[in-house]
Amino acid sequence: xxxxxxxxxxxxxxxxVPRTWLMCRPDHFTVEYRINPWMHPEAPTDTSLALRQxxxxxxxxxxxxxxVHLIDPVPGLPDMVxxxxxxxxxxxxxxxxxxxxxxxxxxxxxxxxxxxxxxxDVVLPEEVNEGEGDFLLVGDTILxxxxxxxxxxxxxEIGRVFGREVVTLELVDPRFYHLDTALAVLDPVAPASGxxxxxxxxxxxxxxxxxxxxxxxxxxxxxxxxxxxWLGLNCISDGRNVIIASRAVGFEQSLRExxxxxxxxxxxxxxxxxxxxxxxxxxLRR
Ligand code: ARG
Numbered sequence: 001x002x003x004x005x006x007x008x009x010x011x012x013x014x015x016x017v018p019r020t021w022l023m024c025r026p027d028h029f030t031v032e033y034r035i036n037p038w039m040h041p042e043a044p045t046d047t048s049l050a051l052r053q054x055x056x057x058x059x060x061x062x063x064x065x066x067x068v069h070l071i072d073p074v075p076g077l078p079d080m081v082x083x084x085x086x087x088x089x090x091x092x093x094x095x096x097x098x099x100x101x102x103x104x105x106x107x108x109x110x111x112x113x114x115x116x117x118x119x120x121d122v123v124l125p126e127e128v129n130e131g132e133g134d135f136l137l138v139g140d141t142i143l144x145x146x147x148x149x150x151x152x153x154x155x156x157e158i159g160r161v162f163g164r165e166v167v168t169l170e171l172v173d174p175r176f177y178h179l180d181t182a183l184a185v186l187d188p189v190a191p192a193s194g195x196x197x198x199x200x201x202x203x204x205x206x207x208x209x210x211x212x213x214x215x216x217x218x219x220x221x222x223x224x225x226x227x228x229x230w231l232g233l234n235c236i237s238d239g240r241n242v243i244i245a246s247r248a249v250g251f252e253q254s255l256r257e258x259x260x261x262x263x264x265x266x267x268x269x270x271x272x273x274x275x276x277x278x279x280x281x282x283x284l285r286r
Contacts, residue, residue, distance in 0.1 A: 008258040009193050014240040017188045020067040021236075022114070022282040023058060026050045026081035027073045031273050035101045036177050038274030050269035054081065057243070057265050057280060064241055069284065071114045077106050081270065082279040084132040084180055086111035088142075088158065090285045094120035095161050097131045100149045119286075123161050129154035132282055133178035136185050139196045140164055145179025147171035167216075169209040176204040176228065180278045183213075184233045186221070186242065186260065195219070197258075199251065201228040221258065227251040231276030243277050 029050045031039045061068050073080050080086075086107065088095045094115035097108050111131075115122045127150075129135070134150035135158060136143045144155040144166050152168060159166040169179060176182040182204035187196035199221035202210050213220065223233055232248025242255050246264025255262040267276055 009191055010259045011240070011261055013193075014191065014259055014261075016064065016238040016240040018065060018067070019188060019238055020069070020284040020286075021061060022069045022071055022083050022086065022284055023054075023280055024071045024073050024080050024083045024086075026054050026270065028075050028078050029081050029270070029273065030078045032078060033103045035103060036274040037174050038271065040272070043272070045272055046269055050081070053265070053267050053269055054280060057267065057277060060243055060263060060265060061236075061281075064238065066238065069118070071111065074106065074110050077104070077110070079104050079273060079275075080107050080110065082133070082273070082275045083111075083282040084279045085130045085178075086282050087115060087131045088129075088135045089115070089120060089283065090137065090162050090164075092120060092286045093123060093161065095123045095129070095131075095135075095158055096125055098125045098128050098154075099130060100128050125154065125157060127151050127154035127157045129158065130178060133180050133279065136179055136183065137164075137283075137285075138185050138187075138198060139190055142166045143169055143179065143183065143198075145169050145171050145182070148174065148177035167212060169212070170206040171204055172206050173201075173204045176201060176233075177274075178279075181231055181234050181274075181276075182228070184235050184237065184242075184278070186237045186255075186258075187239050188237065189239065191239065197221075199223050199233060199254075201225065201233060204228070221251070221254045223248075223251050223254070231271060231279075234276030234278040236277050236281050245271075245276055 134145040183200040227248040230247040235244040
């Protein structure tokens with residue numbers, strides 16, 4: 001461990017990278033089954049509140065100058081709002097999902113179809129994988145989560161599809177069942193001053209994965225359980241602005257200290273389904 005604190009890049013030197021996202025309006029959002037510990041089908045949900053909160057997130061993206069595409073929500077697929085699980089795109093290729101739970105299986109063809117109609121080469125998977133929920137691109141490397149949803153074999157498959165290095169990370173805490181609930185990519189491209197950086201909750205990973213993360217990202221922001229339980233790590237960064245759950249106040253403070261500009265949003269309703277900012281946002285890389 002180094003004894004000097006990393007000298008953070010000041011906000012003035014951080015530039016936002018324009019990005020393109022796919023989102024799905026939560027017209028049919030509700031919690032009617034339980035496939036993660038956050039979901040309580042017996043508790044009421046408020047679809048119109050979910051819609052307003054989601055609209056605000058979309059507005060924030062647009063106000064920051066990013067591009068947002070929309071996929072039509074399908075009745076009977078309440079989790080379709082969590083677009084991050086709709087696939088993983090890179091170099092104009094979309095690797096389609098294959099959901100772990102039957103309840104979400106119907107989303108896979110809807111997303112694959114959207115990619116095909118919007119100019120992506122679609123690769124239909126053999127292996128169980130939940131898209132950007134478990135695959136996060138950091139620099140040229142794909143960090144890949146497993147343990148709850150995407151299978152270890154899907155890590156090999158995505159490596160073959162995109163020809164990139166894939167680093168397997170084992171998730172061990174059922175509350176953080178997708179990689180994007182436990183780890184956030186802060187720099188979509190590496191800043192002039194060095195490596196692309198990340199933030200994560202150490203306790204969400206097994207020992208080997210933690211060591212791998214420490215070795216690769218010595219300057220990572222380590223986030224507390226208290227921030228992670230608001231799905232604070234389920235955030236979106238453009239390299240300058242980081243859109244996060246407004247209740248993750250400790251993480252917000254750490255981001256500020258590192259020279260990022262955190263922007264809080266409230267997605268309390270979508271948290272009832274076990275998802276946050278990142279879950280609602282799929283990156284389109286052409
Ligand atoms: N209810 C959804 C599920 O359990 C939430 C998905 C959240 N998505 C994410 N990228 N973490 O599958």
